[in-house]
Amino acid sequence: MSQQLRTTRRLSVPDGRPWQIAGLVALVLALLFPLALALTSQAQIWLDTVAYAEVFAILALGLNVVVGFAGLLDLGYAAFYAIGAYTFGLLASGQASNFLPGNVTLNLPFLNVASSGVHQGVHLSFWLALPVCGLIAATFGVILGAPTLRLRGDYLAIVTLGFGEIVPEVITNLGPDNSLGWPNLTNGTNGVSGLDQPKVLGLQFSTDQLPWYYLGLVALVVIIFIAGRLENSRLGRAWIAMREDELAASCMGINLTRTKLAAFAMGAFFSGIAGMINGSRLQTITPDSFKFEVSITILTMVVLGGMGSIPGVLIGAFIVAAVQLTLLDQLTNFLQYIGGAVHSSFLQAVDLTQGKNLIFGLLLVLMMIFRREGLFPSRRRSIELRPATTQEQAEENIQLAGLREEA
Amino acid sequence: MKQTALLETHKLSKSFGGLAAVQDVDFHVNKGEIVSVIGPNGAGKSTFFNVITGLYRPTSGRVFLEGQEITGQRPDAVLSRGIARTFQNIRLFANMTVLENVLVGQHARLRSGILGDIFKGPRTRREEREARHHAYEVMSQFGSRLTGQANTLARNLAYADRRYLEIARAMASNPKLLLLDEPTVGMNPAETEEAMRHIARLQRTGLTIVLIEHKLNVVMSMSDRVVVLDYGQKIAEGTPAEVRSDERVIEAYLGRRQTTAMAAGLATVADRAAPDASYAPDAS
Numbered sequence: 001m002s003q004q005l006r007t008t009r010r011l012s013v014p015d016g017r018p019w020q021i022a023g024l025v026a027l028v029l030a031l032l033f034p035l036a037l038a039l040t041s042q043a044q045i046w047l048d049t050v051a052y053a054e055v056f057a058i059l060a061l062g063l064n065v066v067v068g069f070a071g072l073l074d075l076g077y078a079a080f081y082a083i084g085a086y087t088f089g090l091l092a093s094g095q096a097s098n099f100l101p102g103n104v105t106l107n108l109p110f111l112n113v114a115s116s117g118v119h120q121g122v123h124l125s126f127w128l129a130l131p132v133c134g135l136i137a138a139t140f141g142v143i144l145g146a147p148t149l150r151l152r153g154d155y156l157a158i159v160t161l162g163f164g165e166i167v168p169e170v171i172t173n174l175g176p177d178n179s180l181g182w183p184n185l186t187n188g189t190n191g192v193s194g195l196d197q198p199k200v201l202g203l204q205f206s207t208d209q210l211p212w213y214y215l216g217l218v219a220l221v222v223i224i225f226i227a228g229r230l231e232n233s234r235l236g237r238a239w240i241a242m243r244e245d246e247l248a249a250s251c252m253g254i255n256l257t258r259t260k261l262a263a264f265a266m267g268a269f270f271s272g273i274a275g276m277i278n279g280s281r282l283q284t285i286t287p288d289s290f291k292f293e294v295s296i297t298i299l300t301m302v303v304l305g306g307m308g309s310i311p312g313v314l315i316g317a318f319i320v321a322a323v324q325l326t327l328l329d330q331l332t333n334f335l336q337y338i339g340g341a342v343h344s345s346f347l348q349a350v351d352l353t354q355g356k357n358l359i360f361g362l363l364l365v366l367m368m369i370f371r372r373e374g375l376f377p378s379r380r381r382s383i384e385l386r387p388a389t390t391q392e393q394a395e396e397n398i399q400l401a402g403l404r405e406e407a
Numbered sequence: 408m409k410q411t412a413l414l415e416t417h418k419l420s421k422s423f424g425g426l427a428a429v430q431d432v433d434f435h436v437n438k439g440e441i442v443s444v445i446g447p448n449g450a451g452k453s454t455f456f457n458v459i460t461g462l463y464r465p466t467s468g469r470v471f472l473e474g475q476e477i478t479g480q481r482p483d484a485v486l487s488r489g490i491a492r493t494f495q496n497i498r499l500f501a502n503m504t505v506l507e508n509v510l511v512g513q514h515a516r517l518r519s520g521i522l523g524d525i526f527k528g529p530r531t532r533r534e535e536r537e538a539r540h541h542a543y544e545v546m547s548q549f550g551s552r553l554t555g556q557a558n559t560l561a562r563n564l565a566y567a568d569r570r571y572l573e574i575a576r577a578m579a580s581n582p583k584l585l586l587l588d589e590p591t592v593g594m595n596p597a598e599t600e601e602a603m604r605h606i607a608r609l610q611r612t613g614l615t616i617v618l619i620e621h622k623l624n625v626v627m628s629m630s631d632r633v634v635v636l637d638y639g640q641k642i643a644e645g646t647p648a649e650v651r652s653d654e655r656v657i658e659a660y661l662g663r664r665q666t667t668a669m670a671a672g673l674a675t676v677a678d679r680a681a682p683d684a685s686y687a688p689d690a691s
Binding site: 229234235236238240241244245248249250251252254255262266 | 460462481482483486487491492494498499500501502503507510511512514515516517519521524525526527531535576577580
């Protein structure tokens with residue numbers, strides 16, 4: 001029995017050992033990455049790009065819980081990204097001074113917030129705000145998830161799409177002198193600025209991107225760990241079972257309400273943390289940085305990498321982020337340079353960054369035609385999405401024939 | 408019969424629009440019994456199961472498990488109370504392994520929450536280990552059919568093995584009552600024989616079983632009691648021998664002797680008689 005159990009444990013992790021080794025290698029490389037950059041003159045630009053990519057990777061891993069594990073297509077995922085960011089805006093900037101009379105500052109020893117500037121508004125330590133932003137986003141995940149519980153597939157997608165549009169709209173309209181007579185929570189279209197930045201043991205985070213890079217890396221590693229643990233757990237099994245056959249899952253004792261909401265909450269939690277980190281890093285948040293486009297970009301990462309596969313989604317996130325954040329720019333510059341050299345006014349006027357959506361759209365179409373399961377799918381998903389082989393088809397036909405005889 | 412039944416239904420009905428799929432069915436199972444529910448196609452047998460397990464809300468009537476009302480409870484709540492089931496058209500989690508399927512069957516038994524799942528403390532680890540042991544115990548009840556392919560995806564199993572896996576998945580929840588919806592459909596005679604032995608053995612371990620079955624040789628040889636449904640109504644109930652000689656049952660299966668059979672159309676009659684050829688000699 002124990003022999004049996006041992007083999008089982010190893011095999012029941014479908015994307016086992018090779019990925020673990022690859023992950024460790026990647027981690028070591030990631031730790032050393034800034035050293036390599038030190039040789040170039042553009043280290044800050046690169047670090048900024050990669051730190052942003054890390055935020056995207058966190059988002060993609062969160063969406064992967066909802067879409068990949070639980071099979072709930074969420075097209076409004078950026079809403080929770082926004083909620084995390086704006087929660088931090090209220091908890092750690094001067095924004096709250098617009099409607100709160102006093103000032104609140106709450107620091108942790110060695111981990112206090114930026115002490116630059118005036119201490120108006122609420123200034124909760126970054127590290128205290130971290131779980132708060134995650135949990136508030138998760139709460140909204142449950143609130144927005146609850147009405148969708150009975151919906152599946154396309155219908156769920158449409159409703160979440162609606163939520164994704166509503167949230168930035170509401171944020172825009174909760175600015176100064178809003179028609180509801182509410183306090184100025186969000187500063188409207190101008191957004192919240194002057195967000196606090198964290199401090200660890202005397203190291204004050206600021207515009208230097210190196211600490212942000214490492215913070216993102218740590219957050220990413222923690223979230224990969226959590227997602228991996230969840231995948232192979234009681235809850236993870238329930239998610240997969242629910243994705244496979246809701247009715248049978250329910251008859252096997254899985255509470256569909258709770259299981260779905262857990263997925264929404266978990267995904268929103270990751271998203272909220274990503275929003276907070278990025279908000280703090282950029283020090284400014286505006287409503288239009290959380291639009292539908294962002295949801296789609298994150299979904300592209302998940303689909304491209306392989307729904308349900310943690311390594312796949314990570315790779316997908318970095319590919320898409322690279323294309324979006326730097327490759328298009330670089331390519332545009334290159335083409336314009338060539339254009340200048342060959343005196344082609346067409347090439348000189350090329351701007352690929354304008355065609356970002358076109359490129360992602362094409363990418364998705366091509367993926368759906370040629371590799372639906374993504375570049376690095378989980379084994380389970382790749383089987384699921386690939387049409388049955390002729391052998392399997394034949395077996396099924398035989399069974400069907402048998403059934404017909406019986407009936 | 409006055410002892411409290413394990414499962415009891417009072418005047419249970421379920422209509423879909425104008426169609427009364429189940430009508431005023433009074434039904435009970437005592438602890439340790441195997442009761443078969445038979446009836447022609449479309450008699451409402453599966454609907455009856457679906458109402459008991461909470462997939463459908465009954466239009467009227469009540470369901471009791473061990474004297475406690477469970478009418479209209481959600482399927483997962485019904486399972487937690489101790490009723491597990493299988494489906495007529497096998498509904499396994501096709502892209503999960505055999506072992507994972509059986510582990511999902513234990514979902515309601517396991518306690519680990521989201522934090523336990525993430526941090527995997529000693530309690531969660533122990534629980535998962537025990538769950539695996541339990542899964543192997545349940546699977547090994549079917550010989551090496553399942554244990555030998557614990558890491559095979561359910562969709563790749565042979566047909567009969569899928570049936571066993573579905574039973575194992577249900578058994579994993581440690582139910583008091585097992586509802587089997589046509590467990591031998593699609594099996595050849597040898598496989599049917601084996602399945603019957605397994606079901607009989609489950610009964611000997613103290614499990615109570617309700618069986619929907621079309622193969623009358625299966626029903627007659629292993630049931631303690633038989634309940635016959637036709638057009639959603641209970642038309643007969645009793646020991647296999649009693650039911651076998653019941654005039655209404657014969658009529659339901661073979662049609663009326665004279666004119667009605669013609670009116671109903673030969674196709675219907677043939678279809679209804681088909682489930683078991685061995686029934687015909689008894690009817691004559």
